[in-house]
Amino acid sequence: MKLNQRIKNLLVATALLAVPSVVIAAPAPIVIKFSHVVAQNTPKGQAADYFKKLVDERTKGRVKVEVYPNSQLYKDKEEMEALQLGAVQMLAPSLAKFAPLGVKEFEVFDLPFLFSNYQELHKVTQGPVGAKLLKKLEPKGIQGLAYWDNGFKVMSANKPLRTPDDFKALKMRIQSSKVLDSQMRSMGAIPQVIAFSEVYQALQTGVANGTENPPSNLYTQKMYEVQKYATLSDHGYLGYAVIVNKKFWGSLPADLRTILEGCMKDATKFANDVAKKDNDEALAAVKKSGRTQFVTLTPQERAVWKKNMDKAHKEHMARIGADLVKDVYRETGYNPEK
Ligand code: LMR
Numbered sequence: 001m002k003l004n005q006r007i008k009n010l011l012v013a014t015a016l017l018a019v020p021s022v023v024i025a026a027p028a029p030i031v032i033k034f035s036h037v038v039a040q041n042t043p044k045g046q047a048a049d050y051f052k053k054l055v056d057e058r059t060k061g062r063v064k065v066e067v068y069p070n071s072q073l074y075k076d077k078e079e080m081e082a083l084q085l086g087a088v089q090m091l092a093p094s095l096a097k098f099a100p101l102g103v104k105e106f107e108v109f110d111l112p113f114l115f116s117n118y119q120e121l122h123k124v125t126q127g128p129v130g131a132k133l134l135k136k137l138e139p140k141g142i143q144g145l146a147y148w149d150n151g152f153k154v155m156s157a158n159k160p161l162r163t164p165d166d167f168k169a170l171k172m173r174i175q176s177s178k179v180l181d182s183q184m185r186s187m188g189a190i191p192q193v194i195a196f197s198e199v200y201q202a203l204q205t206g207v208a209n210g211t212e213n214p215p216s217n218l219y220t221q222k223m224y225e226v227q228k229y230a231t232l233s234d235h236g237y238l239g240y241a242v243i244v245n246k247k248f249w250g251s252l253p254a255d256l257r258t259i260l261e262g263c264m265k266d267a268t269k270f271a272n273d274v275a276k277k278d279n280d281e282a283l284a285a286v287k288k289s290g291r292t293q294f295v296t297l298t299p300q301e302r303a304v305w306k307k308n309m310d311k312a313h314k315e316h317m318a319r320i321g322a323d324l325v326k327d328v329y330r331e332t333g334y335n336p337e338k
Contacts, residue, residue: 033073034052034065035091036091037076037079038070043274044240047268049067051264052067079091090245091242092242096238108133109237115152115332134241142246145244146264147239147242150214151216154213154214154218154231154283156212156227158227161295164188165188171209173199179312181193186311187305187308199223224292228292229292231297233297
């Protein structure tokens with residue numbers, strides 16, 4: 001074939017391809033930006049990814065969840081503001097981070113030694129007290145969808161922490177919770193509120209000397225590289241409320257909202273099923289690294305922690321709401337006298 005002929009053929013073929021056809025464009029998907037501060041391989045990180053997967057499958061692409069882990073988009077305080085402004089649609093902040101929003105009742109979960117295990121916790125998070133608490137978010141333009149577990153906290157520093165003397169004058173990083181502030185002061189430490197994304201550096205540079213977190217965060221944020229000791233105290237619980245911008249949630253077509261609620265129910269089961277296992281594995285990984293030595297309290301030492309930290313219960317009973325605190329005591333069987 002001559003070159004001219006080839007060019008002609010090519011032009012014809014191109015023209016045929018360009019014949020307009022009727023294209024029905026699919027409507028653009030509804031996007032849910034889900035921002036969080038932890039690593040992907042944590043209970044919250046995995047559950048957020050699982051929620052995304054379920055939504056993709058079940059809405060057949062009508063809703064797209066974009067997950068932004070590791071404070072990529074916003075840090076602790078900023079993400080709450082972003083949710084209220086509608087810059088993101090979904091978050092799962094720690095229950096210790098709701099007071100700056102004006103809902104201090106969530107700090108009930110920070111009360112030291114309140115929950116002895118996940119079963120006691122679930123009586124609250126999966127029962128009427130937890131549901132009532134989520135309703136308190138609504139006047140803030142936020143809807144609470146679920147509680148996701150993380151786990152029980154270890155207390156870390158560069159020295160072994162056994163007695164209140166060991167805490168004296170230590171700068172301990174906390175989340176923005178007044179209950180946690182009291183808890184650290186009751187042991188003689190100086191609490192410092194620091195955003196989660198800055199904890200590693202704060203510990204590395206000595207801006208903070210120690211901190212508390214479940215093993216999953218200690219491990220995935222590499223805090224264990226800069227903390228020589230961690231006490232297996234289980235003195236408090238850290239978990240999450242999954243929340244959405246209320247206006248956005250209300251504006252969804254009802255059929256889609258029902259599907260999303262189903263996805264959330266299943267993602268919640270997933271989160272709560274992996275939480276203990278993830279924390280056990282993280283603890284084992286830190287032990288294996290040899291970077292952090294673990295301290296186990298004697299029953300007597302633990303009793304001293306509990307007695308000191310009980311001050312946080314007394315100091316915050318009225319602020320959190322005596323009725324709520326007593327409801328939680330009733331569910332968990334916590335006895336402040338013991
Ligand atoms: C923290 O700030 O220590 C935690 O709230 C981080 C998280 O979301 O688990």
